[in-house]
Amino acid sequence: MTALVFCDQCGEPSDEGDHPRCAGRRKLEPPRFCPDCARRMVVQVTPIGWTARCSRHGERRSADPLRA
Amino acid sequence: MTTTETGILATARTQVLEEGIGLSEAQVLDVLRLPDDALDDLLELAHQVRMRWCGPEVEVEGIISLKTGGCPEDCHFCSQSGLFDSPVRSAWLDVPSLVEAAKQTAKTGATEFCIVAAVRGPDARLMAQVAAGIAAIKDEIDINIACSLGMLTPEQVDELAAMGVHRYNHNLETARSHFTNVVTTHTWEERWETLRLVREAGMEVCCGGILGMGESLEQRAEFSAQLATLTPDEVPLNFLNPRPGTPFGDLEPMAGPDALRTVAAFRLALPRTVLRFAGGREITLGDLGARKGLLGGINAVIVGNYLTTLGRPAESDIDLLGELQMPIKALNETL
Ligand code: SF4
Ligand SMILES: [Zn+2]
Ligand SMILES: [Zn+2]
Numbered sequence A: 001m002t003a004l005v006f007c008d009q010c011g012e013p014s015d016e017g018d019h020p021r022c023a024g025r026r027k028l029e030p031p032r033f034c035p036d037c038a039r040r041m042v043v044q045v046t047p048i049g050w051t052a053r054c055s056r057h058g059e060r061r062s063a064d065p066l067r068a
Numbered sequence B: 001m002t003t004t005e006t007g008i009l010a011t012a013r014t015q016v017l018e019e020g021i022g023l024s025e026a027q028v029l030d031v032l033r034l035p036d037d038a039l040d041d042l043l044e045l046a047h048q049v050r051m052r053w054c055g056p057e058v059e060v061e062g063i064i065s066l067k068t069g070g071c072p073e074d075c076h077f078c079s080q081s082g083l084f085d086s087p088v089r090s091a092w093l094d095v096p097s098l099v100e101a102a103k104q105t106a107k108t109g110a111t112e113f114c115i116v117a118a119v120r121g122p123d124a125r126l127m128a129q130v131a132a133g134i135a136a137i138k139d140e141i142d143i144n145i146a147c148s149l150g151m152l153t154p155e156q157v158d159e160l161a162a163m164g165v166h167r168y169n170h171n172l173e174t175a176r177s178h179f180t181n182v183v184t185t186h187t188w189e190e191r192w193e194t195l196r197l198v199r200e201a202g203m204e205v206c207c208g209g210i211l212g213m214g215e216s217l218e219q220r221a222e223f224s225a226q227l228a229t230l231t232p233d234e235v236p237l238n239f240l241n242p243r244p245g246t247p248f249g250d251l252e253p254m255a256g257p258d259a260l261r262t263v264a265a266f267r268l269a270l271p272r273t274v275l276r277f278a279g280g281r282e283i284t285l286g287d288l289g290a291r292k293g294l295l296g297g298i299n300a301v302i303v304g305n306y307l308t309t310l311g312r313p314a315e316s317d318i319d320l321l322g323e324l325q326m327p328i329k330a331l332n333e334t335l
Helices: A020-028 B002-018 B025-032 B036-053 B095-107 B124-140 B154-163 B176-181 B188-200 B217-230 B256-269 B281-294 B314-323
Strands: A042-046 A049-054 A058-061 B059-068 B112-117 B144-148 B167-169 B204-206 B209-211 B234-239 B274-277 B300-302
Touching: A042 B059, A042 B095, B002 B025, B002 B036, B025 B217, B025 B256, B036 B256, B059 B095, B059 B124, B059 B274, B059 B314, B095 B112, B095 B124, B112 B124, B112 B167, B124 B144, B124 B154, B144 B204, B154 B188, B167 B234, B176 B217, B188 B204, B204 B234, B217 B256, B234 B256, B234 B281, B234 B300, B256 B274, B256 B281, B274 B281, B281 B314
Parallel strands: B059 B112, B059 B300, B112 B144, B144 B167, B167 B204, B209 B234, B234 B274, B274 B300
Antiparallel strands: A042 A049, A049 A058
């Protein structure tokens, strides 16, 4: 398990300070910022999942048994 | 004090439950002023009204964002406005992914699939994408298709009707008297005009709004009366989910009891309407929200995720309907 470098909710470094609001949010929000470089990602939410694309680091998607 | 409380509930029992006549603006205000200890009685009455005038079926819908973000309008609650510093970036969904989303929706048992675009109104490119998407969905899946594409011209209304769109969503969002505090780039009256055109073209009208945007109780009552005048086929109720970077980003989410009281009051104002739990219920009411709403006047839900945020897993809501013995409304059946 690797720690995120940047918070995927607010884009700030994840080891600087607490991100309590971000932690609460994560349950009902897709990632918005690339954890590797903090760029804003292009996010598409679908009825059962999401995809998020960073122009540098490519696409991430929700764990989704139906689309795996 | 208790006399006025039992007063409005007693009146609603006769007028709404027995006679099917919705509460007036002043009566809704009385309901919104009921104290928390009258809430259970209110929710029970709203549930009885829904069962009596709509029946036990629940209409299940899935939604998808076809065009996300970058909207030129300034609706102060919206993370998709291009005018605010929101983390939501623009995205377009291709037709195969749209069809896939419709399939995912149908798999939950939903009979409604709503295609949404973050625009002031559609341009030719968006209309073409919608037409291609609807044709591809209809080829593969049996599901009612609704659209929410902003303000329409009379020609666009006719085009959508010809594509087989059975319902059009366009929210008035809030009371007319509060609208200018929420949106400044277009008017409530412009929205009303689109709704009028939609009805004229024979499509079903879906029109609701967002509660908890700083409106007063009087304005909530006003909004219910304005919706009652419109008589929409469906009213989706959202609760403000304060979005980072938007002008309403720092508002507090509505308190759970207020949300439930408002749902029940809207059911008493609109006894026969499809009243849908839409966005924000997870924030305002937590995991118990779905159950309490469905036992307090709600008879339709959006399952799965929303346009830019995530919802409860669809199965949780579908399981709940089974447990509450509320059948999912079948296709081609009108509530
Ligand atoms: S018109 Fe729709 S997408 Fe655009 S800012 Fe308003 S609510 Fe958001
Ligand atoms: Zn954070
Ligand atoms: Zn990146």
